[in-house]
Each structure stands twice: as structure tokens, then as C-alpha cells.
Amino acid sequence: MRKLLVVAALLAFSGAAWGQAGDFWFNYGESFFQNSGLGTDLAFGGSSNDIKLDSGYRFGFRFDFNVGDHYGAEVGYAFNHTDLVLNNAAGSALGLGGSASLGMHMHQVAFNGMYYPFTPDKARVRPFVTAGFGFDNFVPPGGQSFNGETKIAANFGGGVKAHIGEVHGLKVGVRVDLREYISPHPNFGIATGGSAGLWQTEISAGIGIGF
Secondary structure, X not given: OHHHHHHHHHXXXXXXXXXXXXXXEEEEEEEEEEOOEEEEOOOOXXXXXXXXXXOEEEEEEEEEEEOOOOEEXXXXXXXXEEEEEEOHHHHHHOOOOOOEEEEXXXXXXXXXXXXXXXXXXXXXXXXXXXXXXXXXXXXXXXXXXXXXXXXXXXXXXXXXXXXXXEEOOEXXXXXXXXXXXXXXXXXXXXXXXXXOOEEEEEEEEEEEEEO
């Protein structure tokens, strides 16, 4: 049993054949919004949650490259689908006849530093932590990116990458990510009195190739 554990550890954390310059990934997962109230469209009264963002799915692409055994950088893009949720009072004020849930999306671009505390770039399994900044483009229901609202955003989190084999000479891997994003709220010109900051939790998994 002890020999088996030693062999498994050597396979997971060694192997010069796995050393690489970078990775390209496709990720899919969920976005969970907290403190997502955008405010109210009522002239008097109302609350910060009369109009808010709902959670939804996300997918995106990440390009990671190594700048040392334990350090790297990442450029990423993600598309998020969510809903703009209006309660009965807010929907009625906009002529929607009551409460409504209107589909919308958000584009995210991020530039991150990567730190791999336990493993060099040759390892098959690489836990990591990451932090960075970028921008979020909130597109209102029925709108386009150019008439959306763009906000500066920060993010931090971590995850793990694992190389699982090779296909036609390309190194194939999987990863999971858990990240937090924070940015100012959009208001789309209809809401006032929103909360201080929009928090978004990403839980995602991905597949990619190394080179």
C-alpha cells in the first residue's frame, strides 16, 4: 500500500514531459450574485432591491502562460447570462404590468497574476491562487455591448489544474475555478439608490490544452 501511494505521488507531481509554456482553456459554470440590488425606479419610496440582478450561467476562455516555476499570468474573457428582475412596483412603473424577469448578459475581461505555491510548471497537478483586475460590460435587456455600462472590476480566487493525457501531441488538461469578483453596480439609467458594490461568485470547470 505504501509503495502504491509513493508511485501515485510521483505520477501526480513529477514528469519533465509535462513542462510547458502555457495553456488555453474553455470554462463553463455558474455565476452567483450577492448584494445585487440596483436600486428603484420609483420617484418616492422603493428599495435597493426593487430592481436587481439574478444568478445565471457563464462560459469563457482563458490563456495562461508561465513566467517561472511558480508564477504565471492569465488573460481571460467570459460571457455571463443573467436576468434583470423587477418587482411588482418597479415593473409597473416601467409599464410592464407588474413584476418581470428580463434576460440580459454581461461581458467580462480580466488580467490576472497566477501563483502556484506547491508545484513547478512540470507538475501534472497544480493548485493555484490568483488575483487581478479588468472590466465588466453590463448589457441591458434588448441592448448591445456598445450601449451597455462598463465598470472596472477586481477579482481573486483559486483552483487547480490537472493534466490528464496527450492527444496528437497536445497536452490535455482539466481545471476547476472558484473566484470572487467585485465591481460597481450598473443602473441602466432607470435605477437609483443601489447598494455599494456588486459581488459575483464564479464556480466553473474547464478543459484545455497545454503547449
